[in-house]
Amino acid sequence: MKLKLLFFTVLFCCFTNAQVTISNQVNIAICDVDGNGFETVDLPSYNSQFSGTVTYSFKYFSSLADAQANINVLFPQQILTGSETFYVRVENQQNEYAVGSLNITLESNCEMSVSEIKQKKIQTYPNPVRDFISVRTEEDFVQAEVFSLLGTKLLSSKNEKFNISKLKADIYIF
Numbered sequence: 001m002k003l004k005l006l007f008f009t010v011l012f013c014c015f016t017n018a019q020v021t022i023s024n025q026v027n028i029a030i031c032d033v034d035g036n037g038f039e040t041v042d043l044p045s046y047n048s049q050f051s052g053t054v055t056y057s058f059k060y061f062s063s064l065a066d067a068q069a070n071i072n073v074l075f076p077q078q079i080l081t082g083s084e085t086f087y088v089r090v091e092n093q094q095n096e097y098a099v100g101s102l103n104i105t106l107e108s109n110c111e112m113s114v115s116e117i118k119q120k121k122i123q124t125y126p127n128p129v130r131d132f133i134s135v136r137t138e139e140d141f142v143q144a145e146v147f148s149l150l151g152t153k154l155l156s157s158k159n160e161k162f163n164i165s166k167l168k169a170d171i172y173i174f
Contacts, residue, residue, distance in 0.1 A: 020098040022050040022090045027103045030080070031110040038081045039106055043074065043088075050100050051090055060102070061087045067099045080106050124174055131165040133174075147173040 026049040032039055043060045050058070060074045061067040067087035074086065083105045091097040123136040135144050146155040146164065149171060155164060 022098045029105045059089045134161045
């Protein structure tokens with residue numbers, strides 16, 4: 001009797017895990033970066049929004065009927081000119097599937113830059129450096145910092161001339 005019960009549990013477990021479960025609807029807003037009224041979107045880049053299971057296959061469609069019938073699959077890259085809904089069909093290896101919708105809105109009034117860039121003229125000398133490096137600026141000197149190429153701060157000085165003789169010969173960000 002115990003053997004039959006164990007066999008039933010294993011079958012039930014495997015059948016339950018074979019079902020496809022995804023998010024039904026995903027809403028995304030993207031920015032019209034250059035203001036020309038369209039952007040190219042890479043639909044597979046949104047796969048993880050529906051399911052984190054990488055063994056599923058994802059296909060995108062322009063209508064719910066196409067997604068359910070598995071016909072007229074869209075190319076992965078699409079040109080978006082406003083708000084558009086795509087339908088994603090997510091299948092497992094047993095050909096069980098679920099369909100969800102991806103609503104992408106193209107935003108035109110988004111600012112992804114700074115309004116003004118102030119360039120400051122800074123001179124450092126000599127180059128190459130042996131023991132001391134000097135800094136000259138048009139504005140009041142506040143502080144200079146030296147970083148490794150990995151971004152680690154190695155030195156900091158509030159003087160316009162400072163000693164770097166303890167640094168080994170390498171390339172640094174100043």
